[in-house]
Amino acid sequence: MGKRFYILVLLLTLAFTAKGQSIFSTIYNMDDGLSNNRVNAITQDKNGFMWFGTDDGLCRFDGIKFKTYILSDYIDENASSYITHLFIDSQNMMWIGTNNGITIFDYTNNKFKAFKAFTRDSIKIATPVLEIAEDKDGNVWIGTFQNGLDKFDYETETFRNYKDNSTDNLLYHIHDITEFSPGNLLVASDNGVCYFTTDDMKIKRADDTSIKFRFSPE
Numbered sequence: 765m766g767k768r769f770y771i772l773v774l775l776l777t778l779a780f781t782a783k784g785q786s787i788f789s790t791i792y793n794m795d796d797g798l799s800n801n802r803v804n805a806i807t808q809d810k811n812g813f814m815w816f817g818t819d820d821g822l823c824r825f826d827g828i829k830f831k832t833y834i835l836s837d838y839i840d841e842n843a844s845s846y847i848t849h850l851f852i853d854s855q856n857m858m859w860i861g862t863n864n865g866i867t868i869f870d871y872t873n874n875k876f877k878a879f880k881a882f883t884r885d886s887i888k889i890a891t892p893v894l895e896i897a898e899d900k901d902g903n904v905w906i907g908t909f910q911n912g913l914d915k916f917d918y919e920t921e922t923f924r925n926y927k928d929n930s931t932d933n934l935l936y937h938i939h940d941i942t943e944f945s946p947g948n949l950l951v952a953s954d955n956g957v958c959y960f961t962t963d964d965m966k967i968k969r970a971d972d973t974s975i976k977f978r979f980s981p982e
Contacts, residue, residue: 797830799823805850807858809871815858817847822860822869835860835867838876843867851896853904855918861893866906881916881923889914889923897941899962905949907938913951913960926960928967934958935967 793801798818805817814825822833822845835843849861858869859879866879866889882888895907906914912927912935928935937954944950949960950970957970 792825792830797823797832799830799832799834804848805861807850807852809852809858810856813871815850815871817850817860819846821845822847822850833869833876835862835876839867839878843878849893849896851898853898854902859896859904861896861906863892865889865891866893866896881921883923883925887925895938895941897943899943899949900946903962905941907941907951907953909937912936913938913941915962926965926967928958930967932956932958932969934969 792798798816799821800818802819803816804819807815809815814827816823816825816830820834822835824831824833835845844862844864846863847860848863849859851859851861852871853859856870856872858871860867860869868877868879869875870877879889889906889908889911891911892909893906894909897905897907899905902918904916904918906916906923908914912925914923914925916923926935933955934953935951935958938951939954940950940952942950947962949962951958951960959968959970959972960966
């Protein structure tokens with residue numbers, strides 16, 4: 765099939781039998797209204813709509829048909845529709861990671877806006893965004909391809925960038941961010957997994973024997 769990609773969507777209808785469980789599935793692709801067969805991200809909003817980030821636009825699926833949003837139609841001609849990540853935060857804002865930054869989508873009011881936050885040094889995010897997560901304090905953490913880890917503060921509408929300048933370079937090409945306990949992140953990258961403490965912003969290898977992992981049930 766070469767580079768041809770499909771979405772496999774599992775329907776919510778499950779048929780239970782005495783011997784086990786049957787799962788029904790349907791394949792959706794461009795013939796069904798998807799903007800591109802290569803899908804890089806999937807999320808679901810509070811209203812139940814499914815959202816798919818593709819190489820060529822954002823698609824909303826209502827269970828019957830797709831609606832496509834090309835970001836340059838809503839922001840400016842330079843806005844990329846090559847979507848790499850989707851994340852809905854606690855304020856019901858959809859963060860759309862692209863190959864050159866972030867777009868914020870208020871899906872409730874159908875309004876897009878460019879992410880214009882800067883660091884104190886007037887630097888903005890203009891690199892592929894691979895991961896977005898939110899901690900218990902409402903801070904949004906952004907994992908980039910080659911520019912480290914970013915922390916966005918809603919109150920100041922600014923972000924701070926963190927890099928690992930050690931030989932390990934553990935904040936390079938970030939794939940996943942998880943807050944496993946308040947103030948403590950696990951960050952997965954091309955160079956391994958690191959332990960990142962948000963109060964003092966220290967980075968340690970996950971296999972550092974000085975780290976004591978304590979997991980507690982929700």
